[in-house]
Amino acid sequence: MTLCQLFLQPDAAYSCISELGELGIVQFRDLNPNVNSFQRKYVNEVRRCEEMERKLRFLETEIKKDELPIYDPEDNPDAPKPREMIDLEATFEKLDHELKEINTNADALLRNFNELTELKHNLTMTQGFFDDAISHPVGVMEDVGGEREMELGGQTTTTAAGMKLGFITGVVPRERMVAFERMLWRVCRGNVFLRQAEIPELIEDPVSGEKLHKTVFVVFFQGEQLKNRVQKICEGFRANIYPCPENPHERRELAMGVMTRLEDLTVVLSQTQDHRQRVLAATSRNLRTWQIKVKKIKAIYHTMNMFNNDVARKCLIAECWAPVSELDRIQLALRKGSEASGGGTVSSVLNRMVTREQPPTHHKLNKFTQGFQNLVDAYGVATYREINPMPFVLITFPFLFAVMFGDAGHGILVTIFALWMVLKERSLKDKWRNQEVWTIFFGGRYIILLMGIFSIYTGIIYNDVFSKSLNIFGSSWRVRFGDDTLAKHDSVMLEPTPYNYTRSGDYRQMFSGTPYPIGLDPVWQLADNKITYTNSVKMKFAIIIGITQMGFGLFLSLWNHLHFNHRHAIYLEFLPQIIFLACIFFYLIILIFYKWTSFDGSKATDAPSLLIHLINMILFSYKTDPPSAAVFYTGQKQFQTFLILLAVLCVPWMLLGKPIYRIVMNKRRANYSTVTNHAAGNDSDVEEQHQEEFHDPAEKRGVVLDADVRDTDTEDMLDDEHSHQQHHQHEVEMSEVWVEQGIHTIEYFLGCISHTASYLRLWALSLAHAQLSEVLWHMILHLGLSMNGYGGAIASFFVFMPWSSLTVFILLLMEGLSAFLHALRLHWVEFQSKFYKGEGYPFVPFSFRLLLDEAPVEA
Amino acid sequence: MEKFSISLIVFTVFWGLIGIVLPFLIPKGPHRRLIQTMLALTSACCWLFWLCFYLHQWKPLFGPQISSVDARALKVLWGQDL
Numbered sequence: 036m037t038l039c040q041l042f043l044q045p046d047a048a049y050s051c052i053s054e055l056g057e058l059g060i061v062q063f064r065d066l067n068p069n070v071n072s073f074q075r076k077y078v079n080e081v082r083r084c085e086e087m088e089r090k091l092r093f094l095e096t097e098i099k100k101d102e103l104p105i106y107d108p109e110d111n112p113d114a115p116k117p118r119e120m121i122d123l124e125a126t127f128e129k130l131d132h133e134l135k136e137i138n139t140n141a142d143a144l145l146r147n148f149n150e151l152t153e154l155k156h157n158l159t160m161t162q163g164f165f166d167d168a169i170s171h172p173v174g175v176m177e178d179v180g181g182e183r184e185m186e187l188g189g190q191t192t193t194t195a196a197g198m199k200l201g202f203i204t205g206v207v208p209r210e211r212m213v214a215f216e217r218m219l220w221r222v223c224r225g226n227v228f229l230r231q232a233e234i235p236e237l238i239e240d241p242v243s244g245e246k247l248h249k250t251v252f253v254v255f256f257q258g259e260q261l262k263n264r265v266q267k268i269c270e271g272f273r274a275n276i277y278p279c280p281e282n283p284h285e286r287r288e289l290a291m292g293v294m295t296r297l298e299d300l301t302v303v304l305s306q307t308q309d310h311r312q313r314v315l316a317a318t319s320r321n322l323r324t325w326q327i328k329v330k331k332i333k334a335i336y337h338t339m340n341m342f343n344n345d346v347a348r349k350c351l352i353a354e355c356w357a358p359v360s361e362l363d364r365i366q367l368a369l370r371k372g373s374e375a376s377g378g379g380t381v382s383s384v385l386n387r388m389v390t391r392e393q394p395p396t397h398h399k400l401n402k403f404t405q406g407f408q409n410l411v412d413a414y415g416v417a418t419y420r421e422i423n424p425m426p427f428v429l430i431t432f433p434f435l436f437a438v439m440f441g442d443a444g445h446g447i448l449v450t451i452f453a454l455w456m457v458l459k460e461r462s463l464k465d466k467w468r469n470q471e472v473w474t475i476f477f478g479g480r481y482i483i484l485l486m487g488i489f490s491i492y493t494g495i496i497y498n499d500v501f502s503k504s505l506n507i508f509g510s511s512w513r514v515r516f517g518d519d520t521l522a523k524h525d526s527v528m529l530e531p532t533p534y535n536y537t538r539s540g541d542y543r544q545m546f547s548g549t550p551y552p553i554g555l556d557p558v559w560q561l562a563d564n565k566i567t568y569t570n571s572v573k574m575k576f577a578i579i580i581g582i583t584q585m586g587f588g589l590f591l592s593l594w595n596h597l598h599f600n601h602r603h604a605i606y607l608e609f610l611p612q613i614i615f616l617a618c619i620f621f622y623l624i625i626l627i628f629y630k631w632t633s634f635d636g637s638k639a640t641d642a643p644s645l646l647i648h649l650i651n652m653i654l655f656s657y658k659t660d661p662p663s664a665a666v667f668y669t670g671q672k673q674f675q676t677f678l679i680l681l682a683v684l685c686v687p688w689m690l691l692g693k694p695i696y697r698i699v700m701n702k703r704r705a706n707y708s709t710v711t712n713h714a715a716g717n718d719s720d721v722e723e724q725h726q727e728e729f730h731d732p733a734e735k736r737g738v739v740l741d742a743d744v745r746d747t748d749t750e751d752m753l754d755d756e757h758s759h760q761q762h763h764q765h766e767v768e769m770s771e772v773w774v775e776q777g778i779h780t781i782e783y784f785l786g787c788i789s790h791t792a793s794y795l796r797l798w799a800l801s802l803a804h805a806q807l808s809e810v811l812w813h814m815i816l817h818l819g820l821s822m823n824g825y826g827g828a829i830a831s832f833f834v835f836m837p838w839s840s841l842t843v844f845i846l847l848l849m850e851g852l853s854a855f856l857h858a859l860r861l862h863w864v865e866f867q868s869k870f871y872k873g874e875g876y877p878f879v880p881f882s883f884r885l886l887l888d889e890a891p892v893e894a
Numbered sequence: 895m896e897k898f899s900i901s902l903i904v905f906t907v908f909w910g911l912i913g914i915v916l917p918f919l920i921p922k923g924p925h926r927r928l929i930q931t932m933l934a935l936t937s938a939c940c941w942l943f944w945l946c947f948y949l950h951q952w953k954p955l956f957g958p959q960i961s962s963v964d965a966r967a968l969k970v971l972w973g974q975d976l
Binding site for chain 1: 931949955957973
């Protein structure tokens with residue numbers, strides 16, 4: 036990884052950046068961090084891009100409203116040239132304007148249409164009222180007096196008293212009708228007469244646009260005051276009032292006029308809709324391409340905003356991090372960009388820079404390793420150039436998961452699920468993008484696949500398929516008790532020793548002496564003491580694999596030290612760590628293997644309890660009392676004492692070693708610098724060189740040959756702070772080293788013991804999983820399968836549903852998640868604390884592909 | 895003793911082939927190192943797992959405790975010959 040400077044001609048800059056974006060392997064640095072985003076050079080272009088995006092979003096919502104399909108582009112459209120941008124802007128403007136116009140027109144037409152529809156219904160209904168009134172003249176207003184007979188046909192009716200009646204017709208929503216009536220009655224003190232008729236079909240309200248049931252009403256009143264009151268009430272209830280002529284002829288003419296206008300409007304409306312559809316269909320074909328193009332333009336201008344505009348030399352200066360191996364491709368891209376923008380101009384220049392800063396960490400990944408790298412990075416991104424644990428985690432994580440999950444049947448289900456996701460990768464990639472749970476599962480499909488495959492293997496070794504065992508090779512155990520013994524006792528324990536060790540003649544060999552070839556013997560599935568037996572082997576295995584993994588982690592730290600040329604760290608940190616681990620824990624592993632191979636059933640009571648022996652070893656107590664605590668090989672006491680003393684020696688070795696080394700280094704440097712008498716200003720650079728001279732000549736070779744190592748030599752960087760600090764202040768720095776070393780020492784030594792015990796969760800979770808599986812069998816599936824006859828068949832059918840759903844939800848999902856989490860913790864804490872620093876920051880290249888992939892598809 | 899070592903040899907050779915021999919046969923390519931690491935680690939872990947279970951059952955300190963009903967069934971189903 037090297038820091039580069041790019042000198043770009045302003046005209047060529049755009050196309051060069053476009054080419055680099057397609058390439059996607061440089062990370063640009065912001066050279067104007069203090070500049071407000073509104074004061075940057077290309078802020079106008081960015082604003083124009085945002086405006087274009089807004090218009091595209093509007094077009095997209097309109098297309099979605101009409102439920103037209105949007106076509107995804109097959110190929111990746113290139114970022115358009117700056118001239119094309121203006122064309123795109125014009126196109127979007129035109130489309131935007133057109134669509135807005137269509138929409139407003141359509142709205143206005145629709146409102147008109149609805150009003151006319153209401154008017155039409157109004158006229159039809161009131162026609163009915165007036166007809167009724169003519170045929171049955173009824174005097175309805177009781178309080179006026181019976182002598183008045185009204186012809187409810189008009190505004191004026193001559194009565195005996197010569198009163199005039201006015202009326203108002205309108206349309207009101209049906210649900211408000213009752214309240215409307217009551218209000219009218221109360222306000223006008225019963226002096227108005229209301230008739231209503233419901234409109235049978237749903238009408239779209241002109242104002243609100245919703246479809247409602249409405250009622251036509253006609254209100255008759257006398258006098259101006261009442262008229263005002265009625266009008267106010269109508270307004271309050273948002274009833275639409277329509278004028279209705281008194282004359283029947285005029286009414287009929289109006290009705291016919293309304294019908295004609297309605298027909299015309301229907302035609303116009305449908306034509307407007309067609310036009311809209313055509314515009315949107317044309318747009319939908321290009322929409323995605325335009326969106327991609329606009330995104331690319333915006334990204335390019337954002338990047339260009341980060342550059343430094345050198346006015347004097349009339350060029351743009353950019354700084355970027357780039358992997359050294361890709362420099363050729365970057366040069367090629369720059370040349371392409373310069374040619375594309377206008378042949379003949381001076382091509383852009385790439386210049387490598389020397390820096391002391393820590394570069395970003397870049398791992399080359401593919402779709403398979405990306406998931407595992409995410410798991411590691413979630414804890415911490417690797418420091419620049421340190422060992423990436425991912426290739427090892429790739430196998431050990433699914434393996435440890437499988438040790439805890441250990442059921443071949445469940446493993447098969449998990450593998451099938453993962454295989455489906457992997458084989459259907461292409462089609463599933465963009466589905467359900469906004470469902471977070473699905474994206475998590477899909478992103479980890481390779482992890483789940485490996486977890487499933489390993490689970491099948493561990494399930495075979497545990498001999499556990501949906502809590503049942505398979506007997507493929509024939510068990511190594513036989514029942515050789517006589518029938519009378521079996522009749523006398525409720526349960527029998529088979530004889531474990533494969534030869535006659537008793538003096539008496541009633542020994543019968545029940546164990547063949549050869550273990551079951553693959554995994555656990557099937558007889559144990561029937562045994563009451565199965566758990567006691569498997570506890571022993573699972574715990575031992577958990578300890579063995581744990582200590583092995585921790586030892587492996589230590590060796591990775593050795594590899595790190597060798598790479599960074601920290602020779603002192605090898606002797607002062609790695610050696611005490613590995614010796615401590617070996618003395619106590621590798622010795623424990625040896626004891627485990629010894630016990631497995633040396634003690635059989637005949638010596639069962641004398642078999643040593645390894646845990647007691649470990650505790651006694653540390654406490655230096657060697658009793659002979661219970662046989663399980665007595666020494667079991669000659670020289671055990673002396674050897675163990677020696678091991679413990681050696682282990683204890685490692686503690687001060689690690690605690691004091693590194694700080695004392697630093698003190699010695701300080702003294703040497705201080706002497707050397709005073710002797711050679713340098714000026715204060717250049718001290719740091721010169722001191723680096725002198726510091727190099729103290730180390731191996733191998734380093735010097737590194738300095739001369741490979742420029743990259745010198746550019747970003749981590750050794751220089753990591754020691755840089757120390758040397759600077761040592762140069763300035765001795766006191767603070769040394770105490771910091773002491774404290775830090777104290778913390779590391781305590782963390783390591785206490786951690787050794789606690790992490791070893793922590794690996795026992797491998798046993799605990801596998802036990803829990805096996806027991807849950809067995810409970811589901813006994814309590815659910817067994818009930819159905821053990822019934823006889825046709826009832827049994829039906830019961831089996833019904834029992835399958837709860838069994839399968841509990842298997843999926845509890846055993847696969849919940850236990851799977853639990854085992855995943857614990858395996859991850861074992862890696863993050865127990866394994867990685869032995870060697871991993873994780874203090875880097877990720878390399879995020881300027882890449883169009885990344886940009887477009889990240890954009891979530893709006894649902 | 896002989897039958898014991900047959901399985902031991904078979905499985906050690908099997909995982910040894912996968913973990914030690916096969917990595918040398920992986921063709922050169924960008925993923926060579928990764929595949930080699932995967933093969934070696936897989937075979938180491940799987941072999942170790944199998945070995946622990948195999949050794950633990952070689953000299954058991956106690957036998958399975960079976961209910962008499964199951965024991966009678968096993969007598970019939972599995973016979974008496976070891």
